[in-house]
Amino acid sequence: MSRFLFIVELCMYLGFFLLPLPRPAHAQAAEQQAPESAPTPRSTPWAGLPLTSLSSLGLGTPTLFRGESTWQAPITGGGFVRLSILPDPGSAEREFSFQADAATAMAAPPFQVWERDGVEARGDGIGLLLLRDHNVIIVVRHQQGGAFSMAEALRAALVTEAPSGTWKTLQERQGGEQRAGWDSCGRWWAVP
Amino acid sequence: MRTSTSMLLVVVLALASCGYTASPGSPSSHLPSSPDSEDTSSAADTQQNVDSGQGQEDLPLDLVVAPVFDPLLGGPLEITVLQGSADVTVWDEKGGFVASVTDSWDGRTASGEPAPTGRYLVRADGADYMSRDEWDQEWVDLVRCGVTSALAEGDGGKTAFRVPLYWYENEYLQDEAQPFVSLEFMEAPDGSLALFPSPNEDLASLPPGANQPLAFTWDSRPILTLWLGDDGIFGSSGLPGLGIQVQVPGWTVLSGGTDLDPGVPIVIQADEPVSDALGVIDEDLLIGFFLESNGGTVYEIGTQVLPVRWYSTLGATTFDNTGDQYNAWPAFVEPALQALEGLEPDTDSVLSALVEWVFYESDLVYDTTYGASAYSSYRGGWGNATFLGSDFVERRYGDVVNCSDCAGILLTYANMLGARLDYTMVFRNFALNYILAIGIEEFTHCPFGPWGCSFSYHAVNTYDSGENIFDSTLALDGDEDPGTEPCETLLVRKIPGEEYLDRLAMNGNPYFQYEAQGTLQ
Structure with missing residues (x-):
C-alpha cells in the first residue's frame, strides 16, 4: 500500500471515530501529527502498552495496581492516565460502562459519546476522556486540555504482544508466599 | 589495700619464673602485682607502699583512680595523686609499659594507638609531702561499653x-x-x-x-x-x-x-x-x-x-485486607499524629479531628469541573475502590480531588491510626442543598456551575453502615434551612446518617449503599 493510500485510509478511520469530538486547538494540532502507525480495529485483545514507552508519550513512572492489570501514570504538565487491560472485549465493555458512570460525581455530565468497531469513548476530550479499544480501557485526565490527543497517542502505542520480560516482581505474603508481578505491559501475574 | 614489701617480692619471683622481663627503664620495684589476686570491687581502695615503713598517720602518697573506665563513652581515666607528687605510668597485665600519663589516661599507648580492653596497672612513683620516696598503684579495667x-x-x-x-x-x-x-x-x-x-x-x-x-x-x-x-x-x-x-x-x-x-x-x-x-x-x-x-x-x-x-x-491498624501495605505508613501516620498531637485516644475524637484536618489543612480542592477523582478508582463495582496512597502522599496528580479521593484519604489515615472506618456511597442523582466543598471558599448548591447542581453519587465514610457519617469532602449548611442562604458551616463529624442526607440533598431520595474499605496501593 502506498504511503498516500495508507494515510487516506488512516484519516477515514480516525475521522469517523473522532469527528464528533470537540476540537480544542491543541487537539487539532495533535491530530495533524497523528502517528503513521495508528492501529486498525482488532478483534483480538491488546496486550497493552509497553511501559518502557511511557516517557516518550509524556508520562511519568507508572503506579501498578496490585492484583490488577492496571496502571496509572502522571502526565508531564499535570493530570494522569490510567490504563486497564481486561481479558476480552466483552468484559472490557461492561467495565467501561461502569467506569464511565463512576468517572464523575456530576449528575448528567455534558459528555459526548462515540462508538464504533469495538472502540468507544466518553468525555469532553479536553480535560477528561475515557476510551475503550476492545479489551483496553484508558482514562485520561489532562490539566492542560489535551485529553483527546493523549488518548489518541496511547491508542497508537498499543501492542498485541508484550515485549519479553517483567516490569516488576513481588514476593507476596498474603495468605502464604507467592511470586507475583507485572509484565512489560503492566499485566498482573501471580504464581502461588 | 596496703601491699607489703614481702608480698611484692613474692610477685617479682613469680613473674620472673614466668619469664617476665621488665620494660626498658622500668625499675624492678615497679612490677605489677598479680591482677588475678585483685578484687574488682575493692580495686578502688587505695593501694600504698611506704618504703620508709611509716604509718598512715604520715599521709603517704595516695593514687586515686576509678576501677573501670571507657575512654570513649566516659572520657579519659581521671588520675589523682594525693599527699605528694609522682610520675604516673600505665602497665599492662604482663608488665609491659603502656604509657606515661599525668592527670588522666585516654586509653591510648605511648605511640597513640588505642590500648586493647583489659586490665591495666596505673602506677604512681614519687614522693610524699615529707619528700620520702613512695609509690602507689591501682588496677584499672579498660572496657568498651555500648x-x-x-x-x-x-x-x-x-x-x-x-x-x-x-x-x-x-x-x-x-x-x-x-x-x-x-x-x-x-x-x-x-x-x-x-x-x-x-x-x-x-x-x-x-x-x-x-x-x-x-x-x-x-x-x-x-x-x-x-x-x-x-x-x-x-x-x-x-x-x-x-x-x-x-x-x-x-x-x-x-x-x-x-x-x-x-x-x-x-x-x-x-x-x-x-x-x-x-x-x-x-x-x-x-x-x-x-x-x-x-x-x-x-x-x-x-x-x-x-x-x-x-x-x-490509637490502636492496631484496622484494615480488613491483609498484606504489607495495610500496615501503618510513616507517610500517613507521622503527619496525622502531628496534626492530632495531644488528642485523647478515642475513636470518634480521632475521626472527627481527621475530618477537620483533611478538610481545612490538606490543601486539597474539590474538582468543580468534573467531580472526578485523581487518586481513587472503582473496578468492577462501587464496593471495590482502589486508593493510590503512595501517589497521594506525593501529590503526583495534583491537589484537585473528588469525594472518592477524600473518602479514601480519610479512611486510610483513620485505619492506619487504629480508628476503623469504611466508605459508603450515597446514591443516586440528587439535587444539592448548600454545601461547602473542600478547598472552596463559598457555599454553593451548584458546585459544577449553573447546570451542575446535582450529584450522581457521593462517597462518604462510616463505621456503622451509614448510621453515622464522616465526610471530609464537604461541609453542610448546619442551620435550620440547609437549602437557602445564609449558611452555617457544619463539618461532617459523626452526623447521623438521616440528618446527613436531609442536609445534603434538596431532593431525589438519596440512600446509602455499599460499605467497604477497598484496596490500598
Whole structure:
C-alpha cells in the first residue's frame, strides 16, 4: 500500500471515530501529527502498552495496581492516565460502562459519546476522556486540555504482544508466599 | 589495700619464673602485682607502699583512680595523686609499659594507638609531702561499653502493642525480630565514639542503617532488647565478669542488666505508657553504665544516647485486607499524629479531628469541573475502590480531588491510626442543598456551575453502615434551612446518617449503599 493510500485510509478511520469530538486547538494540532502507525480495529485483545514507552508519550513512572492489570501514570504538565487491560472485549465493555458512570460525581455530565468497531469513548476530550479499544480501557485526565490527543497517542502505542520480560516482581505474603508481578505491559501475574 | 614489701617480692619471683622481663627503664620495684589476686570491687581502695615503713598517720602518697573506665563513652581515666607528687605510668597485665600519663589516661599507648580492653596497672612513683620516696598503684579495667543494636518488642497487647511500620517506596515492613537501629561499628572510622543516628526523617523510604521510628499503641509500655557490641578498635568489650550494670532512667531492666556480657541481651521496659494521648514523641534514652563496688561506691562509666521516635497511635491498624501495605505508613501516620498531637485516644475524637484536618489543612480542592477523582478508582463495582496512597502522599496528580479521593484519604489515615472506618456511597442523582466543598471558599448548591447542581453519587465514610457519617469532602449548611442562604458551616463529624442526607440533598431520595474499605496501593 502506498504511503498516500495508507494515510487516506488512516484519516477515514480516525475521522469517523473522532469527528464528533470537540476540537480544542491543541487537539487539532495533535491530530495533524497523528502517528503513521495508528492501529486498525482488532478483534483480538491488546496486550497493552509497553511501559518502557511511557516517557516518550509524556508520562511519568507508572503506579501498578496490585492484583490488577492496571496502571496509572502522571502526565508531564499535570493530570494522569490510567490504563486497564481486561481479558476480552466483552468484559472490557461492561467495565467501561461502569467506569464511565463512576468517572464523575456530576449528575448528567455534558459528555459526548462515540462508538464504533469495538472502540468507544466518553468525555469532553479536553480535560477528561475515557476510551475503550476492545479489551483496553484508558482514562485520561489532562490539566492542560489535551485529553483527546493523549488518548489518541496511547491508542497508537498499543501492542498485541508484550515485549519479553517483567516490569516488576513481588514476593507476596498474603495468605502464604507467592511470586507475583507485572509484565512489560503492566499485566498482573501471580504464581502461588 | 596496703601491699607489703614481702608480698611484692613474692610477685617479682613469680613473674620472673614466668619469664617476665621488665620494660626498658622500668625499675624492678615497679612490677605489677598479680591482677588475678585483685578484687574488682575493692580495686578502688587505695593501694600504698611506704618504703620508709611509716604509718598512715604520715599521709603517704595516695593514687586515686576509678576501677573501670571507657575512654570513649566516659572520657579519659581521671588520675589523682594525693599527699605528694609522682610520675604516673600505665602497665599492662604482663608488665609491659603502656604509657606515661599525668592527670588522666585516654586509653591510648605511648605511640597513640588505642590500648586493647583489659586490665591495666596505673602506677604512681614519687614522693610524699615529707619528700620520702613512695609509690602507689591501682588496677584499672579498660572496657568498651555500648549498645550496638536495639530491637523493639510488644507482648501482644498485654503491656505493649507494637504497630509495624511500612515504607512504601522500598516496600519495607518492620519486623520485630530485626533491630530498629544498629551501629555497624562500636567506634566511628576516626576512632571516636560511634553515635546512633537520629530517627529517620524520610517518610517514603528507609535507607540502610536508618534509625526507624517505632509505633506503639498509646497505652503501651514498650519493651526494648539491647545488644552490646563486642568488637572494635579497642578489641572486645572486656565487660564479662566485671559486674558492670546498666540503667535507663524511666525504664526497668527486666533481664541482662547486671554483669553485662555482649552475649546476653539487656531487656528493658518503659515504666510508663508511651503517652496518654496521640502524637509523635522524640525521646533520648540515656543508657547509663556503672559499677557498684562492694562498699557501695558507684562508679559511673558513661552514658550512651539512644534517640527514639515514638508514634503513639490509637490502636492496631484496622484494615480488613491483609498484606504489607495495610500496615501503618510513616507517610500517613507521622503527619496525622502531628496534626492530632495531644488528642485523647478515642475513636470518634480521632475521626472527627481527621475530618477537620483533611478538610481545612490538606490543601486539597474539590474538582468543580468534573467531580472526578485523581487518586481513587472503582473496578468492577462501587464496593471495590482502589486508593493510590503512595501517589497521594506525593501529590503526583495534583491537589484537585473528588469525594472518592477524600473518602479514601480519610479512611486510610483513620485505619492506619487504629480508628476503623469504611466508605459508603450515597446514591443516586440528587439535587444539592448548600454545601461547602473542600478547598472552596463559598457555599454553593451548584458546585459544577449553573447546570451542575446535582450529584450522581457521593462517597462518604462510616463505621456503622451509614448510621453515622464522616465526610471530609464537604461541609453542610448546619442551620435550620440547609437549602437557602445564609449558611452555617457544619463539618461532617459523626452526623447521623438521616440528618446527613436531609442536609445534603434538596431532593431525589438519596440512600446509602455499599460499605467497604477497598484496596490500598
